[in-house]
Amino acid sequence: MTTLEDLVRLRRARDLVDREYARPLDVPALARLAHMSAGHFSRAFRAAFGESPYSYLMTRRVERAKALLRQGGMSVTEVCFAVGCTSLGSFSSRFTELVGESPSAYRARDHEEGAAVPACLAKIHTRPVRNGEAKREPRP
Numbered sequence: 001m002t003t004l005e006d007l008v009r010l011r012r013a014r015d016l017v018d019r020e021y022a023r024p025l026d027v028p029a030l031a032r033l034a035h036m037s038a039g040h041f042s043r044a045f046r047a048a049f050g051e052s053p054y055s056y057l058m059t060r061r062v063e064r065a066k067a068l069l070r071q072g073g074m075s076v077t078e079v080c081f082a083v084g085c086t087s088l089g090s091f092s093s094r095f096t097e098l099v100g101e102s103p104s105a106y107r108a109r110d111h112e113e114g115a116a117v118p119a120c121l122a123k124i125h126t127r128p129v130r131n132g133e134a135k136r137e138p139r140p
Contacts (some may be wrong), residue, residue, distance in 0.1 A: 065082075
């Protein structure tokens with residue numbers, strides 16, 4: 001059972017991920033921040049927020065990557081490294097899993113339709129879906 005004190009520490013770790021997504025972050029470092037063992041932290045984080053710490057971190061990175069790709073001016077590789085990923089292949093795979101299209105295809109698509117939308121609403125609308133819920137074409 002997760003205590004109120006545990007939830008406060010888990011939120012502190014989640015807030016760190018939200019702020020420092022581009023830094024090298026791993027479960028042991030986040031667990032130390034929450035004063036928990038890595039295993040307990042991972043289980044408690046999933047119970048509290050519905051996904052693993054790594055999945056949450058990658059969702060934040062993809063969310064920021066979408067914004068950078070919409071702005072243009074950066075290559076997919078530059079965006080990959082700017083959001084804290086160290087492998088272009090892993091970044092592209094996770095981006096495609098969450099968004100439903102590759103980073104290159106997303107970058108090439110016209111994003112003018114949402115240009116007049118306030119940033120606070122655009123963030124909600126463009127937030128990546130979690131746990132592989134992106135719409136996929138049915139397999140033949």
